[in-house]
Amino acid sequence: MAQERFLLVLDEGTTSTRAMLFNLDGTVATTAQAELTQYYPADGYVEHDAAEIWDRTLGCARKMVKKAGGADRIAAIGITNQRETVVAWDKRSGQPVCRAIVWQDRRTAEACDRLRAEGFEMLIRQRTGLELDPYFSGTKMRWILENVPEAAGLGSGLAFGTVESWLVWKLTGGLHISDATNASRTMLMPLDGPSWDPELLDLLGVPVGALPEIVDSAGNFGATLPELFGAPIPICGLAGDQQAATIGQNCLLPGQVKATLGTGAFVLASTGHELPRSENRLLGTVLAQCNGKRIYALEGSVFVAGSLVKWLRDQIGLISTATESEDLARSVPDNAGVCIIPALAGLGAPHWRPDARGLISGLTQGTTRAHIVRAALESMAHQMNDLKRAYAADSSPWAMLRLDGGMSANDWISQDLADILDIPVERPANVETTALGAAMLASVGYGLDESLEAAGRMRGHSASFHSTMDGTTRQKRLNLWRTCLSLELDRG
Secondary structure: OOOOOEEEEEEEOOOEEEEEEEEOOOOEEEEEEEEOOOEOOOOOOOEEOHHHHHHHHHHHHHHHHHHHOOHHHEEEEEEEEOOOOEEEEEOOOOOEOOOEEOOOOOOOHHHHHHHHHOOOHHHHHHHHOOOOOOOOHHHHHHHHHHHOHHHHHOHHHEEEEOHHHHHHHHHHOOOOEEEHHHHOOOOOOOOOOOOOOHHHHHHHOOOHHHOOEEEOOEEEEEEOOHHHHOOOOEEEEEEEHHHHHHHHOOOOOOOOEEEEEOOOEEEEEEEEOOOOOOOOOOEEEEEEEEOOEEEEEEEEEEOOOHHHHHHHHHHHOOOOOOOHHHHHHHOOOOOOOOEEEOOEOEEOOOOOEOOOOOEEEOOOOOOOHHHHHHHHHHHHHHHHHHHHHHHHHOOOOOOOEEEEOHHHHOHHHHHHHHHHHOOOEEEEOOOOHHHHHHHHHHHHHHOOOOOHHHHHHHHOOEEEEOOOOOHHHHHHHHHHHHHHHHHHHHHO
């Protein structure tokens, strides 16, 4: 009888690295996890030790290979990663030349301001689909060249890459590639072009020789060094984390949308093979590339989601646990006129107001903590509805919404989203959608599934939520939100 085989996923997060064994049906067999050290050497600086990322990833992967019964039991590896983080290393030694600059890092804000003042913002937006912001990788690479003498002195021996690129190099002993989803987040790749953009490279001062080859998200890219796991294992899937989650939710067709509800909320809506263009400051990105053909998406980010519940618990003391918020929301029939604008870190898409501040309005002597907590949870649906309107204005209307992330476990929030958005909302039984997306890509790249659509079989069952709210109640809620939002935006 043939031995059972697995897919090994390396899930590279911001605070930890994980290795996960997936059964071929998409269920999780077992997991290993290790924390990553966060470095904050100056205000606005966020760094990781790339050597630590490699060591801890390798350690977790070896545990999974052992659990599987050996390398021959692993069909293929898929990798998903924190996007935009930049690693710089020496091609000859294979060692990093400085700490990795993490996606959250803001050290290149002044460089972005200079480019904006010089009139390059529209060029970057039109060419790449991105905003001119230190969030993205290109200005991080330039900063390293200007501020790390060892990097500048390497010449053609310098390598840049995002985290998946760094791991593939280490796993294979020198293969320098990046998949199109990660490359699309660098501010150096045109959305409609197969490789790096010479004009953008020149603008940001990044040498093309330091950059990886851009490849598909699924394919047989190469194999791990035999000594790492006892035998070679093919690497067959690569994707940035939010794209992987969208693939894991099987949101590949226009109108299909996923929202990851965590500290903030990331929303990706497929535009299919049509180039994503936004007049509402949504981001255009590559969702996946297979056989040289790209599926695109529009992306919008909400800065405050689960962090608002954490604020209610840790700063205000209205709840003792996050799960208590659901019980309190259910304990009152409505918000009693209370509205919360959760701009604890400014407002993201589609408003892009970093100067915005949080606001609680409508308080009376009859207001209870339950009303305030309910209003806080309601703000999630209100922010998502603002995004839904922006997507519709960009000719990318939502037909449905698929949820994942920690907040999606809250049934009340899932139902409230269905009520306010007035579209079906689904939540998968397997909430590990980011890792699942990488497993699906590996399955396609290895040839277990012929396409991402076929790999959708791995998603499994979902819980469904449908609107039960009447139109008058919905409109009353949204009118209150817009009034309070206008107060805050006008204040700025």
